[in-house]
């Protein structure tokens with residue numbers, strides 16, 4: 001480790017635009033690590049919530065209630081057809097005003113009940129969730145009506161048919177599209193930078209504002225970290241796809 | 252109304268069914284007694300599938316009445332679950348759950364719908380698979396089974412709900428000739444045990460052998476019916492005669 005730190009220090013001396021400062025400076029190093037950790041937390045929370053929204057939305061779209069269906073469609077149209085960054089700003093600045101405040105642990109200041117991290121998770125989950133609804137819906141439509149009828153004829157309720165028959169089959173069809181959308185979601189977490197969520201991009205920018213010589217190396221680091229994070233996600237998704245494979249069943 | 256075994260277990264009276272402007276059933280009536288085996292034959296599009304789908308409430312009807320063991324199927328307040336516990340249905344395309352093994356396919360409904368104990372359900376399911384001669388195939392997925400094996404799994408799946416009536420809609424139509432027989436044998440065993448069966452079928456030889464009564468439908472009405480010996484030898488309706496002459 002020391003060797004790498006020394007190398008980075010020497011490189012910064014000879015090439016002033018390539019200051020890999022976080023390799024030898026513990027303060028900036030710590031910022032990068034905490035940024036990565038925040039990015040991972042953001043991404044995992046958004047992945048989970050956006051999938052829950054996707055499944056719930058797709059289920060509601062099959063509801064006999066016209067108003068519920070219209071509501072879900074309205075939600076999809078809004079979140080799919082407007083820029084996610086504007087959504088984030090709107091959620092945080094406009095809606096954030098109306099949320100109740102609580103007294104901070106210090107006992108003096110007040111803080112909103114939903115932090116900027118909370119708003120980032122909410123906004124990004126709804127954004128990716130809108131696409132997930134569409135993705136799951138396509139998968140659900142691929143499940144033959146006759147399969148649904150068979151479970152109906154056996155006495156399954158609508159919910160049981162969805163939970164045990166339609167959804168497991170739909171997910172298998174949806175996985176490739178879901179894969180793409182979730183990869184995009186992980187990358188889109190960088191937008192939380194816009195409302196000062198201390199994720200990796202935010203920490204990187206504060207570093208290169210303080211040390212302009214570290215700008216290019218930090219950008220490279222951003223690429224590397226996202227390649228690794230997205231790579232882990234894709235590996236996980238492929239593994240899931242393999243586990244879900246049914247012997248003797250198409251595709 | 253409570254049903255007693257001296258009354259028809261299924262009673263269909265003046266049933267009309269339309270899909271939009273297309274009237275598919277134009278006043279169909281017939282009764283089935285407990286333990287009877289009834290075959291419905293007739294040309295394609297004459298409404299055979301529609302008729303038996305109405306009996307377990309997969310299709311609703313516009314006029315007339317259907318009752319199954321005293322359950323009024325046309326009643327808007329129908330308890331579908333109660334109906335479906337009594338009526339099992341087997342489809343032409345098997346419609347097994349492709350992501351579940353044969354055993355799981357058979358176990359699912361008793362577990363989820365009847366909420367029965369798992370060990371007990373598994374025992375019954377294994378016995379049923381054995382009964383339809385699928386011992387050793389418990390852990391195979393539908394995609395790994397032949398058409399005939401899938402159809403027998405589907406029959407076992409229906410039987411697992413312990414129904415009083417079984418509906419079969421052209422259950423051998425998608426099978427190749429060699430496997431047709433294994434499925435027919437399974438149905439015949441059931442009939443011999445006294446299961447009430449309504450079969451839509453093109454297997455005339457089979458209908459002749461197992462049926463107590465045969466109904467011939469054409470363009471939404473029953474044009475001829477009778478016990479097999481009279482039905483096949485002395486049909487009077489010209490459409491029935493023409494159909495039989497083509498098929499026999």
Ligand SMILES: Nc1ncnc2c1ncn2[C@@H]1O[C@H](COP(=O)(O)OP(=O)(O)OP(=O)(O)O)[C@@H](O)[C@H]1O
Nearest residue numbers: 270273275293294295296297298299300301302421
């Ligand atoms: N869900 C539906 N919507 C509209 N029309 C339908 C529907 N189901 C059936 N039909 C029509 O009703 C008529 C009767 O269909 P049905 O499936 O009952 O015939 P069938 O006697 O079973 O024929 P086959 O021997 O080909 O199975 C056909 O003209 C068919 O096109």
Ligand SMILES: [Mg+2]
Nearest residue numbers: 299300301421
């Ligand atoms: Mg049919």
